[in-house]
Structure formats: C-alpha cells, structure tokens
Amino acid sequence: MALFWLCVVVWFLYDRQGNIYWLLLGDTDDNMRLMQVRAWLAGQGWYDLRQYRLDPALGGADIHWSRLVDLPLAGLILAFKPFVGIATAERWACGLAPLLPLSVAMAGLSLAVRRLIAPWAWPVALVVLLGCTSTMSMYAPMRIDHHGWQLAFLALTVAGLADPKRARGGATVGLASAASLTIGLEMLPYCAMAGAIIALRWIWDRGDVRRMQVYALTLGGGSAFGFAVFASDANQVLRCDALTPVWLSVMIAAGALLFGLSLLNPANRWVRLALAALAGGVIVVGFALLFPQCLGRPEQVSDELANTWLNNVREARPIYKHAFKTAFPMAVLPVIGVLGALFATWRARRSEALVGWAAVALFTAFASAMLLWQVRAAPAAQLLAVPGSAALLVVVVPWFLGLRAPFARWIGEVPAMVLGVVLRVFGTVAAFLLLSGLWAGLVVPWFSADKGAKPGKPAPPDRVAAANAACARLSNLRMLNDIPAATIFTHVDLGPRLIVTTHHSAIAGPYHRNGRAILDVHHAFTWATPNFRPIAKAHGAQYLLICPNMSETTLYRARGPNGFYAQLVKGQVPNWLEPVKLREVRPGAPLPFQLWKIRYDLPDAPTPAPTKR
Numbered sequence: 001m002a003l004f005w006l007c008v009v010v011w012f013l014y015d016r017q018g019n020i021y022w023l024l025l026g027d028t029d030d031n032m033r034l035m036q037v038r039a040w041l042a043g044q045g046w047y048d049l050r051q052y053r054l055d056p057a058l059g060g061a062d063i064h065w066s067r068l069v070d071l072p073l074a075g076l077i078l079a080f081k082p083f084v085g086i087a088t089a090e091r092w093a094c095g096l097a098p099l100l101p102l103s104v105a106m107a108g109l110s111l112a113v114r115r116l117i118a119p120w121a122w123p124v125a126l127v128v129l130l131g132c133t134s135t136m137s138m139y140a141p142m143r144i145d146h147h148g149w150q151l152a153f154l155a156l157t158v159a160g161l162a163d164p165k166r167a168r169g170g171a172t173v174g175l176a177s178a179a180s181l182t183i184g185l186e187m188l189p190y191c192a193m194a195g196a197i198i199a200l201r202w203i204w205d206r207g208d209v210r211r212m213q214v215y216a217l218t219l220g221g222g223s224a225f226g227f228a229v230f231a232s233d234a235n236q237v238l239r240c241d242a243l244t245p246v247w248l249s250v251m252i253a254a255g256a257l258l259f260g261l262s263l264l265n266p267a268n269r270w271v272r273l274a275l276a277a278l279a280g281g282v283i284v285v286g287f288a289l290l291f292p293q294c295l296g297r298p299e300q301v302s303d304e305l306a307n308t309w310l311n312n313v314r315e316a317r318p319i320y321k322h323a324f325k326t327a328f329p330m331a332v333l334p335v336i337g338v339l340g341a342l343f344a345t346w347r348a349r350r351s352e353a354l355v356g357w358a359a360v361a362l363f364t365a366f367a368s369a370m371l372l373w374q375v376r377a378a379p380a381a382q383l384l385a386v387p388g389s390a391a392l393l394v395v396v397v398p399w400f401l402g403l404r405a406p407f408a409r410w411i412g413e414v415p416a417m418v419l420g421v422v423l424r425v426f427g428t429v430a431a432f433l434l435l436s437g438l439w440a441g442l443v444v445p446w447f448s449a450d451k452g453a454k455p456g457k458p459a460p461p462d463r464v465a466a467a468n469a470a471c472a473r474l475s476n477l478r479m480l481n482d483i484p485a486a487t488i489f490t491h492v493d494l495g496p497r498l499i500v501t502t503h504h505s506a507i508a509g510p511y512h513r514n515g516r517a518i519l520d521v522h523h524a525f526t527w528a529t530p531n532f533r534p535i536a537k538a539h540g541a542q543y544l545l546i547c548p549n550m551s552e553t554t555l556y557r558a559r560g561p562n563g564f565y566a567q568l569v570k571g572q573v574p575n576w577l578e579p580v581k582l583r584e585v586r587p588g589a590p591l592p593f594q595l596w597k598i599r600y601d602l603p604d605a606p607t608p609a610p611t612k613r
Contacts, residue, residue, distance in 0.1 A: 002103070002125070012554060017373070019141060020095040025094065025497070028509060028510050030145050031499075035142065037070050040074060048049055049064075049065060054517070055507050057538075061508070065184065065232075065242075066230040066234040069149055071146055072097050076092070086282065094141070096141070099141070101149045105139070108123060108156040109158065109383075114355055117387075126395055127310065132333060135151060137379070147186070151383055154380055159172060161363060167211065168536070174214065174215040182243055185241060194363065197362055203276055216337065219254065223247075226244075241300070241512070247436065254283055259277040292384060299311055300516060310318035312555065322375060334385045338365050340387075340392035360387050368381050399585055464549055470547075472494070483543070486504055489539070491521070491546070491550060497511040500533050518537070525563060526560030530604060543596065547569060547592060568594075
C-alpha cells in the first residue's frame with residue numbers, strides 16, 4: 001500500500017508542478033491556512049488564531065480553526081527551509097502536505113476491505129479511490145486545508161467499524177472521531193452516525209459491549225485532549241461552530257452515558273434498546289436546555305449575512321439544486337457504493353462478516369443521503385462508497401469475465417489459488433479501468449458539452465472563471481508590492497489570496513465569525529457611491545482594488561444595479577478615487593484588476609458620466 005501511495009505521490013507532484021511553482025492555492029481556506037502557519041512560525045501564540053492581516057484597524061479576524069492541521073505543514077516548511085530557503089520551502093510543503101493524509105485514508109480503506117472482503121482485495125479499493133474525483137481533489141498538491149485530514153479520519157472510522165477485534169475497533173472509531181472534531185465540526189454528523197452504529201451493534205449483540213466501552217472512553221478522553229491542546233483562546237466560550245465547551249460537554253456526556261450502559265449491559269435486547277434511547281434523549285434534551293443558541297445554524301450568523309453571503313455558497317446547496325451535469329457524476333459512485341454494500345451484506349448473511357457489512361452499509365447510505373443536504377458531502381460520500389464498490393467489483397466482474405476456471409484440476413491446488421487470485425485482481429482492476437476510461441472520456445464530457453454551441457464555432461469564454469484565475473495569479477498580484485504596505489479594500493474572496501501573495505492587508509475573508517466585515521464589504525459595493533468612503537475609513541482602508549467579472553462581483557451587480565461597484569465598472573469613478581498605475585507583468589499584458597488610492601481629504605463632487613470607448 002505504501003508503494004501504491006508513493007506512486008500516486010510521484011504522479012501528483014509531476015502533474016501539479018506548475019501549481020507548486022506558482023504557489024497556486026486555489027481555495028480561500030488554503031490561502032488562509034498558509035497565513036496561519038506563517039503567523040505561528042513568526043511568533044504568534046499557539047492559542048492565538050486571529051488573523052491580524054485581515055481588518056487590522058479593528059483588531060484582526062477571528063478564525064475558528066485549530067492548530068492540529070498546522071503541524072505537518074509547519075514541520076515540512078522547517079525541514080525544507082535550511083536547504084532551499086523559505087519561499088521554496090513553503091511551495092514544496094504546500095505540495096506535499098495534502099499527500100500525507102492520503103496515506104492515512106488509503107490505510108483505512110485498505111484495512112476495511114481486507115477485513116470485509118479478502119486480504120488480497122485492498123488494491124481494488126485503492127483503484128476505486130482513485131476514481132473518486134471529489135475525494136481525490138482534497139488530496140491534490142496545494143490543497144492544504146483540513147478536509148483531507150478529516151476524510152482520512154473518516155476512512156479510519158470505517159476500518160474501526162469493520163474491525164472484528166472489538167476493543168481495537170472501538171478505540172479506532174473513538175480516536176478518529178475525536179481527532180476529526182478537534183479539527184472542525186464538518187464531520188460531526190458522520191461522527192454521530194458512527195457512534196449510533198456502535199450503539200446499535202451493542203443493542204443487537206450484547207457481546208459487542210467491549211467495542212462500545214472502549215469507544216466511549218476514547219471519544220470522551222480524545223475530545224478532552226483535543227480541546228485542551230488545540231482549542232484557541234477564541235474557542236473557550238460557548239460558541240457552536242467548533243470544539244468549544246458546548247461540544248466538548250456533549251462528547252464527554254455521550255461517552256460517559258455509553259460507558260455507563262456498557263457496565264449495566266442487560267441481557268434483554270429490548271432493555272438495551274430502551275436504555276440507549278433514553279441516553280440519546282438525555283443528550284438531546286440536555287443540549288436543547290443548556291445551549292439553546294446552538295439549535296439553529298451553528299455559524300450563528302445574522303439573517304442578512306445568511307441571505308447576502310452564506311446561502312449563496314454553492315457547496316452549501318443540496319445536490320438536487322445543481323445542474324444535472326454537475327450532480328450526476330457526483331452521485332453515481334455513492335449510489336454504486338450503497339448498492340454494493342447492500343449486496344455484500346446480503347451475501348454475508350450467514351457469515352461473521354454480516355455485522356461489519358451491515359454497519360458499513362448503514363454508514364454509506366447515511367453519507368449518500370447527506371448529499372440531499374449539501375453537496376460539500378460529496379467527498380465523504382464517495383470515500384465511504386469505496387468498500388461497497390470494491391465488493392461489487394470483486395464479485396461481479398470476475399464472474400462476468402468467467403475467471404472461475406477449475407485451475408486445481410490441471411496444475412495443483414496451491415498454484416491454482418495463486419493464479420486465480422492474480423487473474424481475479426487483474427480482471428477486476430482492468431475492467432474498472434476500462435469502465436473508468438469510458439466514463440471519463442465519453443459520458444462526463446457528453447453531459448458537460450454545450451449543446452447550444454453551433455458547429456465550427458467555439459463556445460464563448462467563461463469570463464467569470466477567467467477573472468477568478470487572473471486576479472488570483474501570483475505574477476499579477478506581485479505587482480501590488482510596488483506600492484508601500486497598506487490596507488486594501490477589496491472583495492471578500494480575494495482577501496486571503498491578497499495577504500498571502502503581497503505585503504498588504506485586506507478587510508475581510510469568507511469566514512462567518514467576521515460577519516460585520518463581510519457585510520461592510522458588500523454594503524460598500526452595493527450601496528450608493530457616497531456610502532463607500534465612510535465604510536472604508538472605518539476599516540482603515542487606503543486603497544481600493546476591484547477585479548471586474550470575479551464571481552463575487554456578480555452578486556454586487558445583482559443586488560445593487562445602481563450601486564457603487566456597478567457605477568465603477570461603467571466608468572463612473574468619483575473624484576476621490578485616484579488611479580494608481582502599476583507595472584505590467586510583461587509589455588502589452590495589462591493587469592486584470594484596477595487599483596485606486598482613496599482620498600479622504602477631498603469633498604464629494606458629482607460623479608462624471610462614463611466616457612465612451
């Protein structure tokens with residue numbers, strides 16, 4: 001498995017070497033993760049996770065993450081720095097860091113498939129994993145945010161649920177859940193479902209009490225350790241969006257109740273069911289009474305911020321609200337995984353693997369159903385579909401290819417077994433690669449094609465995607481370093497990238513705890529022009545930077561068709577904005593954004609009419 005992982009690492013580094021060289025951190029969270037590590041290595045406190053380069057005039061931005069994911073990234077930077085310098089060390093650390101949790105995810109899935117199917121079946125699981133496009137995108141070089149680690153712990157959770165050794169399986173699930181919650185609450189529903197499955201196993205089989213007992217201890221103890229070591233100063237209060245005292249008390253209470261039930265361990269199954277239901281009711285009622293502020297959205301944002309920003313995040317929409325060409329490829333593998341897990345459960349109905357497969361089937365079905373809530377569940381749903389898909393391939397494909405020849409009759413029992421295994425693995429992998437190639441080469445492009453385009457005439461370019469890429473490009477943003485370090489008023493989604501690539505500060509990033517700054521940016525761009533300067537002055541902004549056609553700007557124009565941003569792009573620039581001329585990256589290649597110095601010393605004057613081009 002380690003050799004398989006190493007081959008994937010080599011390919012990824014070769015394929016993404018351009019991204020590594022240009023420090024192409026495509027997601028805002030990846031940029032912010034690097035800034036958090038930079039700040040820590042520069043002397044910022046372990047428990048201080050504020051980002052002081054966002055909204056510095058008002059004390060910085062509160063980031064609700066933990067330092068756990070910072071550790072491997074910081075370690076790689078420190079390891080490379082003496083040999084290649086800090087800039088190159090950061091690039092290669094960002095390239096390699098996402099591939100570390102990939103090895104953990106591969107190990108978890110390999111163990112699960114070995115335990116559920118056969119010791120030789122783990123390569124099938126890894127090949128299926130490579131076909132999980134949403135999952136593998138979280139492990140691509142430069143994807144340094146926390147999602148890869150949380151998916152890796154989810155894979156370990158599956159391995160723990162499939163583990164026939166009860167104490168070891170319970171410890172694996174408990175520690176993996178605690179580590180995931182220490183990083184963030186994105187996987188809280190999966191952690192809760194894993195705990196419910198362990199309780200159901202105990203209800204069904206009293207002999208499974210040891211698994212639940214060890215799970216309870218490791219969940220409560222691991223969560224307490226994670227909170228004590230990694231929770232930031234800002235997470236010491238009763239917030240609902242991270243491992244704060246709110247969720248720490250829930251995990252400890254749940255662990256204590258499950259441990260108490262394990263000590264009672266009544267013989268009657270119905271009594272066990274009643275006690276488990278009572279314990280669940282105690283947790284739910286206690287949570288509602290003690291933390292009523294957490295019964296709504298865990299982000300605890302205002303209705304205005306939700307409508308203006310959070311509800312427009314594409315990842316937060318259910319799968320049925322996305323276009324068919326987006327939703328269909330995302331949902332196919334989870335559906336196959338559920339069918340395969342159900343088939344494997346039925347096939348194992350008279351064997352010891354029945355309970356393990358039933359647990360994995362339930363977990364896979366739950367993950368697939370999460371797509372009906374938010375499409376950001378796709379990486380987890382595809383990951384959990386791997387065991388079921390592998391079971392289907394291992395059974396159906398060899399049968400379909402007729403690889404059940406009676407080798408023992410001709411060449412002896414032992415050689416026949418070896419040859420049979422080799423042919424079975426080869427046939428399964430070859431068939432899967434063939435189907436994957438057909439899928440990637442024919443089906444997906446067909447659904448993605450622009451059916452309205454005329455033959456021989458190329459489709460119009462995607463101006464939004466082009467603007468997003470151009471305004472985040474390192475070579476373009478570096479030109480801003482020609483002016484002295486300042487606070488620049490720019491789009492929310494451009495803020496993290498700006499502070500990573502330049503010496504400037506920004507106003508806001510897409511982080512819900514900084515709702516006031518996010519709303520101020522949106523108000524400044526969508527309200528009438530005279531409102532901009534008071535808002536910018538309150539945040540200490542000295543310059544204004546816009547990226548025409550960037551995704552976020554479409555919201556400005558939709559919500560404020562006569563607002564400040566809409567007037568700017570029409571050429572109606574107020575007298576108190578002084579254009580700043582920047583160098584071009586190369587002659588004849590103008591920069592994709594526009595920069596002005598904000599003059600607070602000039603009175604308002606009538607905005608000139610747009611000039612005709």
